[in-house]
Amino acid sequence: MLNLPVSKTMKEQAYEVIKANIVNGVWSGGTFLTEKSLSDLLHMSKTPIRSALDRLEMMGLVKLSPNQGVIVQEISLKKILEIYELRLALETFAARQLTGRLDAAFFERLDDILQRQAGAIEEENIADYVELDRQFHERIVAGLDNEEYTEAMSRLQDKFLIAVRTTFVKNKQRLWGSYEEHLRIRHALAGQDGGLTEELLAKHIEFVKTIML
Structure with a gap:
């Protein structure tokens, strides 16, 4: 079970957990994710997850594709x-x-x-x-x-x-x-x-x- 700090907003919690899984190698470059799977993992709606993914895309850690969903970026x-x-x-x-x-x-x-x-x-x-x-x-x-x-x-x-x-x-x-x-x-x-x-x-x-x- 994930320990999410209650003092933080849902989108902040989503951002930190997703980023940690990428940086720590749980999800390596090329890993395909879906909003639904992330929603199930984090026990929250897709709205804060989308916000977190937008932020992670700006950082270059994920790529959002209308057809493919979410792909963890390879670092060249x-x-x-x-x-x-x-x-x-x-x-x-x-x-x-x-x-x-x-x-x-x-x-x-x-x-x-x-x-x-x-x-x-x-x-x-x-x-x-x-x-x-x-x-x-x-x-x-x-x-x-x-x-x-x-x-x-x-x-x-x-x-x-x-x-x-x-x-x-x-x-x-x-x-x-x-x-x-x-x-x-x-x-x-x-x-x-x-x-x-x-x-x-x-x-x-x-x-x-x-x-x-």
Whole structure:
């Protein structure tokens, strides 16, 4: 049974559940969905579901066809590489700006994410690791306290996670390498060398991009 937060509107609930199933790989690219099946799954009328699907189509996660219904979009290699370029610009800027300026509360949250990442690797839980990877990177950009940057990062991550999950499934050994890079980035953020933090983050992002190619 799905746990839907009661404080959110029906269309928001529909949007979050459908998006989560796409991003987490429950529905892979090319999967065909119908409004009726989604209505049955979410126990709600088609009106909020249509609203959610319109929003997801604008994001490029689904394609609506009058004849075929709803098709989960494949994320092309070109699109993935474009996302990497944007992430590189956003995160390296954040890394340089934030180094040596973050408080204890920030690192408590980051350390909690890192601890849970280690646990996810030991359990070989790729889905959890990927979600925590998202939280790690979003946490850094959120440190800028700039709503536009945070919103842009959130939009990028939805599509990025699809690519990251595929990378880790194909190469599970990469999980520990990714985690160790996160640790080095965390310690660099606590130091005073913004250039070092920027360099570590850039190498981290570029490495995954290399694997995709």
